[in-house]
Amino acid sequence: MKETVKNIINTIYPISNQAFGEIEKLLIFETYSKGETFISRNKHNKKEYFALKGISKSYLINPDGDEITISFFLENSILSPHPIRTSKNISNLYFKALTDIELASIDAEIFEQLMIENIEIRNFANTVLQNELISKVEKEIGLASLSAKERLIEFRKKYRLLENLIPHTNIASYLGITNISLSRLRKDLMN
């Protein structure tokens, strides 16, 4: 499990065994069942997560009470809740297990202390933040310049098998359309 975390980190920004040792000591392993909601930031708890097994998503509730999917997280990736730290408008960003999942967590405040002390860890964290920003900009471009059908095509390229693994409602809200519209596009794309 710890080896998996190390691999996740190294695919993003390679760090030394020594630097990883600092992180390793602090890892806590958690599991959630399909459908469970969890959060990475509240008054008492601030955590960073590594996704080891299963699929999860971040989402928020819009004024109509619907879940809006913001991001999907596959195995061997990092759940990135950074924006919550300071934003007033993004008060309620949740996470949900879309399958049974296994996570490794680390206390966010301790991790930030590690960042200050260790330049490798700081570079790693900064790369995570930059990657996240890049993915947001890429998604922004897609939403602004592609039709819903084109966005679905891009989604399929990016997330390959995901469409067969999770309820489509999540994908529809991620694409910014209704699930009825998604169903129509799926039919349309079968030909």
Added chain:
Amino acid sequence: MKETVKNIINTIYPISNQAFGEIEKLLIFETYSKGETFISRNKHNKKEYFALKGISKSYLINPDGDEITISFFLENSILSPHPIRTSKNISNLYFKALTDIELASIDAEIFEQLMIENIEIRNFANTVLQNELISKVEKEIGLASLSAKERLIEFRKKYRLLENLIPHTNIASYLGITNISLSRLRKDLMN
């Protein structure tokens, strides 16, 4: 002018006079005329910009050859091109002066060196990055969960007078709609 840069920085993350002194020495002041395109990253030049006077935008060209507005930059703000640094997919992010503008620039590589040496500057830069990510997530939420009309209403709240200062085409592409559609929504909202 330098005082303005200091104020911009301090509204984001207050730094000491000493830390600002490090930045101040490296500032270069530039002006562009309305309609001019400029870029903050290429092989020979990597710059960070502070917007002192006027309005500018970042944009890219979609496959149809249209300009897609990504962000607007008002006076006393920071032009944030960070994603370009590493992304392959966001190869062509440009900036354009929407009015005559005055900027202060700083060489990005030198600035990164300052970040390493000075924790205040590092914290400032990190806050910029986080703010940028927050604004992307907020925009993402809006695009995914609001109608075009609602997005226009939110745009007006956020950018107050901007609608009267720049060609509406920019706003339409920012909102993800055509300028014809924007015109209809404007008429609709007059009642």
Added chain:
DNA sequence: GCTTACCATTAACATTTGATAAAAAACGGT
């Protein structure tokens, strides 16, 4: 195995948005 809840699809209709074209208005340079 049965039932219930959730999910995906389909249909019919309403609404929104896009595309194209044309006219009116605003703007810029001389």
Added chain:
DNA sequence: ACCGTTTTTTATCAAATGTTAATGGTAAGC
């Protein structure tokens, strides 16, 4: 002030998407 360009508005029609409702399927729990 004039001319040419750009921008905004308007109209018409087509296409895409949303809304509501009904149907059938699938998975989970009992």
